Amino acid sequence: MKQVIVGMATCGLSAGAQKVYEKFEEVIREKNLPVTLKETGCIGMCYREVLVELQDGDGQNYLYGEVTPERVGEIVESHLLQNKPLLPWVVRGPHPTEDDSFFVKQKRIVLRNCGHIDPNSIDASIHAGGYHALRKALLEYSPEKVIDEVTGSQLRGRGGAGFPTGVKWGFARRSAGDKKYVICNADEGDPGAFMDRSVLEGDPHSVIEGMIICGYAIGAKEGYIYVRAEYPKAIQRLRQAIAQAEERGFLGENILQTDFRFRIKIKEGAGAFVCGEETALIASIEGRRGNPRLRPPFPAVSGLWGKPTNINNVETFANIPWIILNGAEAFASLGTDDSKGTKVFALTGKIKRGGLVEVPMGITINEIIYDICSGMREGKQFKAVQMGGPSGGCIPALMGQIQIDYAQITKTGAIMGSGGMVVMDESTCMVDVAKFFLNFTQNESCGKCVFCRLGTKRMLEILERITEGKGKGSDLDLLEDLAQKVRETSLCGLGQTAPNPVLTTLRYFRQEYETHIFDRKCPAHVCSPLLTYTILPNCCTGCGRCAKSCPAQAISGERKEPHFIQPEQCVKCGRCFASCSFGAVFKD
Amino acid sequence: MKASEPWERAGDKIRLQGFNLELWKYEGEPGSLIPLLQAAQRDYSYIPEAAIHYISDIVGIPPAQIYGVITFYTQFRLKPLGKYLLRICNGTACHVNGSKLMGQVIEDELGIGVGQTTEDGFFTVQSVACLGCCSLSPVMVINEDTHGRLDPRKIRKILKSYQSAG
Numbered sequence: 186m187k188q189v190i191v192g193m194a195t196c197g198l199s200a201g202a203q204k205v206y207e208k209f210e211e212v213i214r215e216k217n218l219p220v221t222l223k224e225t226g227c228i229g230m231c232y233r234e235v236l237v238e239l240q241d242g243d244g245q246n247y248l249y250g251e252v253t254p255e256r257v258g259e260i261v262e263s264h265l266l267q268n269k270p271l272l273p274w275v276v277r278g279p280h281p282t283e284d285d286s287f288f289v290k291q292k293r294i295v296l297r298n299c300g301h302i303d304p305n306s307i308d309a310s311i312h313a314g315g316y317h318a319l320r321k322a323l324l325e326y327s328p329e330k331v332i333d334e335v336t337g338s339q340l341r342g343r344g345g346a347g348f349p350t351g352v353k354w355g356f357a358r359r360s361a362g363d364k365k366y367v368i369c370n371a372d373e374g375d376p377g378a379f380m381d382r383s384v385l386e387g388d389p390h391s392v393i394e395g396m397i398i399c400g401y402a403i404g405a406k407e408g409y410i411y412v413r414a415e416y417p418k419a420i421q422r423l424r425q426a427i428a429q430a431e432e433r434g435f436l437g438e439n440i441l442q443t444d445f446r447f448r449i450k451i452k453e454g455a456g457a458f459v460c461g462e463e464t465a466l467i468a469s470i471e472g473r474r475g476n477p478r479l480r481p482p483f484p485a486v487s488g489l490w491g492k493p494t495n496i497n498n499v500e501t502f503a504n505i506p507w508i509i510l511n512g513a514e515a516f517a518s519l520g521t522d523d524s525k526g527t528k529v530f531a532l533t534g535k536i537k538r539g540g541l542v543e544v545p546m547g548i549t550i551n552e553i554i555y556d557i558c559s560g561m562r563e564g565k566q567f568k569a570v571q572m573g574g575p576s577g578g579c580i581p582a583l584m585g586q587i588q589i590d591y592a593q594i595t596k597t598g599a600i601m602g603s604g605g606m607v608v609m610d611e612s613t614c615m616v617d618v619a620k621f622f623l624n625f626t627q628n629e630s631c632g633k634c635v636f637c638r639l640g641t642k643r644m645l646e647i648l649e650r651i652t653e654g655k656g657k658g659s660d661l662d663l664l665e666d667l668a669q670k671v672r673e674t675s676l677c678g679l680g681q682t683a684p685n686p687v688l689t690t691l692r693y694f695r696q697e698y699e700t701h702i703f704d705r706k707c708p709a710h711v712c713s714p715l716l717t718y719t720i721l722p723n724c725c726t727g728c729g730r731c732a733k734s735c736p737a738q739a740i741s742g743e744r745k746e747p748h749f750i751q752p753e754q755c756v757k758c759g760r761c762f763a764s765c766s767f768g769a770v771f772k773d
Numbered sequence: 774m775k776a777s778e779p780w781e782r783a784g785d786k787i788r789l790q791g792f793n794l795e796l797w798k799y800e801g802e803p804g805s806l807i808p809l810l811q812a813a814q815r816d817y818s819y820i821p822e823a824a825i826h827y828i829s830d831i832v833g834i835p836p837a838q839i840y841g842v843i844t845f846y847t848q849f850r851l852k853p854l855g856k857y858l859l860r861i862c863n864g865t866a867c868h869v870n871g872s873k874l875m876g877q878v879i880e881d882e883l884g885i886g887v888g889q890t891t892e893d894g895f896f897t898v899q900s901v902a903c904l905g906c907c908s909l910s911p912v913m914v915i916n917e918d919t920h921g922r923l924d925p926r927k928i929r930k931i932l933k934s935y936q937s938a939g
Contacts, residue, residue, distance in 0.1 A: 199906040199919035231908030376903035377865030414811070414848055415901070455807055455846035458902070472806035472832075474845040490803070533866035533907035540908060571865065607865045621868050625902065631845075734881055760881065763874045766926045 187220045187265060189213070192236040192300060194227035194386040195418050196379070200234035201253065208257040209237075218265060226387020228300025230287060231540035233276050236300075239264055250276035250284070287538055290556055292519065292545045294527045295503045299387030299541075304422050307429040310390035316435050318506035322398045323441050326509075331402040332358060335505065337513030339525040344370055344461070344498030345573065345602045346678070347524075347591045353495060356485035357403040360493035365405035367396050368489065368496040370466060371412035371419070374458040375574030376625060378605030380529040381499035383541050385412070385419035388503070389426035393449060395502030397435065398509060400447040403495050408449040411466050414456060423451055458575075458629035462677045463488075463496045465631065476631050477677035498603065500529055520546030524590040528601070534571075534608035535562050544589065551585035554608060565610035569693070573602025575622045575629075576682035578689025579615060598689040600682065614711035615694040616701055620648040622686035626679060637680030640671040644687060652712040656702035665691065713759040716772040720761075722747035724769035731761035731770060806832050806842060810849060819850040855890040855897035857935055860914045864903030867910040875911050876900065878925045882932050895936070 191197070191206045206224065213220050228236055233250030239260070240246050247270050249260060256274070263269045276284040293299075302309040310316070322331050336351025357365060369392060373381040385392060396408045412420055427449050430436040438446045457475045459465045465475040467489050488494025504526060508516045517525045524546040533539045536558040544553060550570060554560065561567050569579040578599035580587065587593050594601045609618065627641040644667050647660050668684030675681045691698060700706050707715040720731070720740075725747040732740040732748055739755040742748030750761070762770040809831065813824040820843060829836045843849040861879060863872050880886055883896055890897040904912055909921025913928070920931055 196906045196908060199904075199909055199912070199921055231906075234908065374902065375865075376863070376868075377907055378903070379907060415904070452804075453808070453811060454848075455811065456848035457846050469807065470804055472804040472834075472842070474842055531907065533910065534869055539866075574865070605865070607869065609869060613869050618869070621865070758877075759874065760877060763878050763925050764881070 187218075187242055188223060188238075188240040189220055189265075190223045190225050190238040190240070190303075192226070192228055192234065192238075193224040194383055195416070196227060196231045196383075197234050197236065198418070202235045204254045205235045205237065205252050205257060208254040209261070212257055212261045216261070216266075218261070220265060223303045224305065225302065226299045226304045227383040227541055229296065229383075229541035229543075230276065230284065230538070232538045233284070236276075239270075241265070241268065241270070245279050246277075247275050247279075248277035249274050284538075286559065287540075287542075287557055290548060290552055291543055292527050293543050294507045294516075295384060295391075295500050295529050296387070296541065296543045297507065298391065299383060302388065304387055304389055305425060307390060307426065307433060310388070314510065315390045315506070316394055316430075316433075318509035319394050319397055319435060320441060322401060322509050323443050323445060328358065328402045328404065331398060331509070334509060334513045335402070338504075338508045338516035339513075340501065340504055340508060340516065341524065341591060342498060343500035343504070343528070343603065345576065345600060347601060350497060350501055353485065353497070354399065354402050356483070357405075357493050357495040360486050362493045364407070364490075364492045365403055366489045366492055366494040367400045367403065367405045367408040368463075368466065368470070368494060369396055369408065369410040369499060369502055370461065370463070370496055371410055371416075371499045372454045372461045372466060373413060373416075373499070373603065374461050374629075375576075375603055375605045377531065377533050377571075377607045378574055378603055379531045380541065380604045382413075382416050382419050383531075384499050384503050384529070385416070386422055389419075389422045390430065391503045391506055392499055393423075393426055393430055394435070395497075395505035396449060397440070397447050398505050399495060399497065399502065401445055403493075405495070406446055406448065408447065409452050409470055409489070410449060411452045411454055411460070411470060414453045420451060420453060427451070457631075458625070459631045459677070459679050462679060465677065466496065467494065474631070476633050477679075479676060500604070521588060521590045521593075523592040524601075528589060528604060530604045530606045532558055532606050532608065534606075535565060535610040535613070536560065536608045537562050546590055547588050549586050549588055550580065553589075553606070554585065558608070561608070561610050565612065567608065568611050568613060569609045569615065571599075571607040571609065571618065571686070572605070573600040573682075573685070574605045575626045576600060576678065576685055577602045577605075578685045579609070579618065579693065580689070581693040598685065598692055600685070612709055612711070614652075614707055614709035615690040615697050616648065616652055616707075617709075617711045619687045619690045620645065620652060623648060623683070626683040630679065630683070634675045634677075634680050636667075636671045636674040637676075637683060640667050640674075641680075641683050643667060644671070644684070648687070651698065651701050652707070653714045654701070654705045654712075656698075658702065660702060661691065661695070661698055710772055713772075714757045716757060716759075717752065718750055718755060718757065718759070718761060719771050719773075720748050720750055721769050721771050722749075724767050726767055726769070728766075730764045730766070734760040734764035736760065806834060806839065807846075810839075810843060814849060818854045819852055822851075852890075855894050857896050857915050858899065859896050860899045860901045860904070861887075862904040862910070862912040862914070863900050864907060864910070866907035867903075867912055870910040872911040874925070875913065875923050875928060878928050879913070879932070882929060896932075 235252045237249045237252045340350045341347040460469045460475040465477040469475040484494040529543045538558045567582045630637045632638045727745040737756045739751045887900045911923045912921045
């Protein structure tokens with residue numbers, strides 16, 4: 186049976202997958218073709234969305250990239266009817282393509298099913314090995330043996346901090362309590378990160394299976410998935426997957442005819458970055474403001490409703506079934522001494538191939554950027570990569586040889602984080618990037634600790650001053666001093682790591698800060714107040730849009746004649762640059 | 774606004790019109806405050822004051838404390854939305870790809886800033902931290918429709934298409 190499978194995760198949908206799906210539906214119905222139409226999750230090649238996989242009569246798989254509704258008819262006509270694949274549009278198939286290099290260095294454990302199975306079907310998941318690990322754990326292993334296995338795999342928490350998962354489970358198991366809880370942290374809040382969303386949308390059953398195994402191991406009967414409300418598709422797929430698992434007896438009473446019972450509920454987050462911190466997340470599930478609290482007691486001792494609670498990230502749970510099935514040693518054989526297994530990264534920014542990748546620990550940053558992502562766009566230079574989001578830092582291109590490994594990344598001043606990687610080129614201003622992240626954390630600070638609440642605000646004001654050309658020589662020392670104090674006096678991870686983007690950019694790009702302060706220039710041409718705007722007469726059509734957009738009436742000129750900017754009147758807001766459709770406004 | 778408020782006074786009680794009965798299923802369960810607020814917002818597009826009092830009665834938490842929870846989370850609104858909710862993404866990828874400029878264009882075109890609603894109640898503009906479709910950056914979402922790889926020209930065209938569609 187021929188199959189057409191459309192990638193329908195959020196990235197695919199935003200690129201128009203729904204319309205492509207409907208078009209296939211229409212054409213298949215019209216021509217009455219014996220073809221099954223299915224959907225799948227994210228295969229990772231976001232740069233080629235909309236992606237459609239076609240399994241033809243010979244059992245060959247062809248992955249079409251950049252499919253539009255207009256191309257659907259042609260694909261059906263040529264490939265499905267005449268059995269002639271349209272090779273120029275195929276990004277992966279039986280014949281080698283230039284996109285193959287995207288997959289060569291990847292190793293897929295967490296993403297083993299993403300983009301391959303239909304996430305709406307529990308049968309598809311079971312067929313791909315889903316719930317086999319649960320069977321093995323429940324019927325063959327004692328809870329202690331499960332924990333030994335996870336400890337032996339040396340899996341570390343994938344949410345960012347990297348605490349050994351098996352050890353954490355052991356704490357929760359040994360805590361005395363009549364009731365215990367398992368929580369899956371799916372409050373993926375880092376801007377520029379979408380690993381967890383892709384896993385939840387593409388393979389929800391693996392996460393659910395990981396949670397059930399965890400419940401068995403620590404002795405919990407209830408689980409919560411705390412998921413961002415901004416991920417409606419993930420929530421919908423999770424609800425559906427939980428209902429299916431209940432129907433098949435993987436959730437509920439007497440799971441697999443044992444006396445083990447486990448239930449999972451979904452809690453939708455309400456938009457607060459700090460709720461990714463475990464004690465704040467617990468407060469939020471309990472229906473309160475998401476303020477973190479002092480640890481100890483750790484959640485493993487006193488968590489949700491004061492009961493022992495184990496919290497892990499989506500990716501951590503998705504690793505568990507693989508570890509149980511393949512054994513701790515298989516997992517521990519991947520990676521470096523310090524970090525085992527694989528890590529999923531969401532790659533964005535100025536690279537040619539943005540998307541979702543899973544690589545073995547120990548791979549270098551350069552390998553990810555040049556081999557998997559095929560280097561930078563528009564022939565530009567790789568300048569830095571931002572890892573770990575607002576809690577992380579910028580690693581300069583010079584350190585591209587660094588291995589992906591918790592210890593090595595921490596040494597640079599960044600953190601592994603949950604897996605966001607934003608790649609920057611020379612057109613990115615590092616001071617502006619630091620300001621961007623600080624603006625984010627300052628907004629998201631819950632306000633409990635003084636230095637996090639006010640210190641980040643003051644730091645942000647200094648950065649704003651610098652990017653507006655009003656920086657002072659003493660500002661950099663002041664920034665460093667404040668950063669140190671915010672780090673030392675904040676209760677939770679948000680505050681303790683908030684200064685990281687500033688500290689790492691200061692460490693590796695101090696000169697760029699100094700150019701802003703002393704030369705009043707922004708080398709990347711980003712900070713508007715430090716730029717000079719001029720209109721290129723040969724490009725200007727005299728449409729007058731820039732003059733209309735100028736709040737300072739600094740632009741004049743006759744209609745249909747080149748306009749010009751009065752430099753002394755210009756307030757450097759950049760609106761003319763934004764308003765011009767002809768690229769006639771030049772900034773330097 | 775008074776006429777369109779979704780509640781009426783019946784004696785000394787405030788009665789909410791068209792209240793979704795689904796709300797009730799959370800009754801008695803601890804930690805149900807946030808789901809209740811989310812349900813109220815789903816029904817009304819914001820949380821009317823009467824809903825706060827109503828929910829307070831259900832969960833036994835004082836309205837002032839509920840107000841504290843509402844203002845803590847960015848998802849909750851105390852004012853109604855415009856017909857179209859325009860969310861401009863300000864995630865990292867969008868930021869380095871020029872989302873600030875796109876925000877400015879939207880501001881100029883609509884004459885309102887982030888967090889405001891146009892006078893005709895047509896557009897509400899919000900800024901969000903990340904919509905999770907970074908490979909399409911810069912991105913904005915109008916109601917449920919995502920518009921990616923924006924540039925000033927494209928934004929103007931998109932806004933016009935909504936305005937002329939009414």
